[in-house]
Amino acid sequence: MNTPPATLTLLISGSGSNLAAIINAIAHKRLNARIERVIADRDCAGKQHAFSADIPFTLIDRHLPPNEFAEALNHAISEQTNLIVLAGFLSIIPKRLIARFPKKIINLHPSLLPKYGGMGMYGKKVHQAVIKAKEQESGCTIHYVDQGIDTGEIIAQARVPVYLQDTPETLQQRIQKQEHELLIHTLITLLHPKAF
Numbered sequence: 580m581n582t583p584p585a586t587l588t589l590l591i592s593g594s595g596s597n598l599a600a601i602i603n604a605i606a607h608k609r610l611n612a613r614i615e616r617v618i619a620d621r622d623c624a625g626k627q628h629a630f631s632a633d634i635p636f637t638l639i640d641r642h643l644p645p646n647e648f649a650e651a652l653n654h655a656i657s658e659q660t661n662l663i664v665l666a667g668f669l670s671i672i673p674k675r676l677i678a679r680f681p682k683k684i685i686n687l688h689p690s691l692l693p694k695y696g697g698m699g700m701y702g703k704k705v706h707q708a709v710i711k712a713k714e715q716e717s718g719c720t721i722h723y724v725d726q727g728i729d730t731g732e733i734i735a736q737a738r739v740p741v742y743l744q745d746t747p748e749t750l751q752q753r754i755q756k757q758e759h760e761l762l763i764h765t766l767i768t769l770l771h772p773k774a775f
């Protein structure tokens with residue numbers, strides 16, 4: 580008997596390369612899932628991936644008053660969703676949403692947490708800090724979202740070397756390649772544990 584696909588809600592703010600990786604994994608049947616909605620907190624290039632794949636898309640402006648933002652986000656995510664994936668989502672998740680979906684929200688962060696996480700640490704800022712500190716390795720982390728910022732239980736990490744000649748851009752590219760693979764692998768493990 581075929582297992583019904585797991586349902587995902589994707590939250591994005593940027594180019595959406597991780598969203599594209601998930602769409603691709605579903606298309607190639609690596610992942611038995613369906614993205615029921617993509618939500619962005621700003622106008623971003625990533626929305627094109629949702630449009631091209633005919634996935635319902637909702638824009639919830641991050642400049643809304645916090646209560647309205649929380650209300651809109653809460654309303655846009657259905658009760659049936661199996662997993663909410665923050666794939667480069669840069670707004671803080673409202674506490675009521677975390678309480679509504681315990682252990683059902685995962686975040687992708689571009690460093691080896693607990694290093695280089697927390698308020699203000701996102702995207703290229705993370706890579707700039709890693710290079711400035713002369714770290715020899717960095718990577719990415721997938722973790723459950725709890726009430727703190729980048730503090731939830733770690734699910735998986737991937738490591739990459741940092742080279743002397745790296746710029747934030749070159750380091751970001753190296754890490755993003757790992758992110759795409761780590762994200763798909765983690766989703767397969769969480770959604771279809773029997774596959775392992």
Ligand code: GAR
Nearest residue numbers: 593594595596597667688689701702
């Ligand atoms: C990813 O590198 C992700 O790790 C980072 O945003 C990028 C989004 O890329 N997330 C954070 O910094 C969260 N604190 P994408 O839009 O191409 O998927």
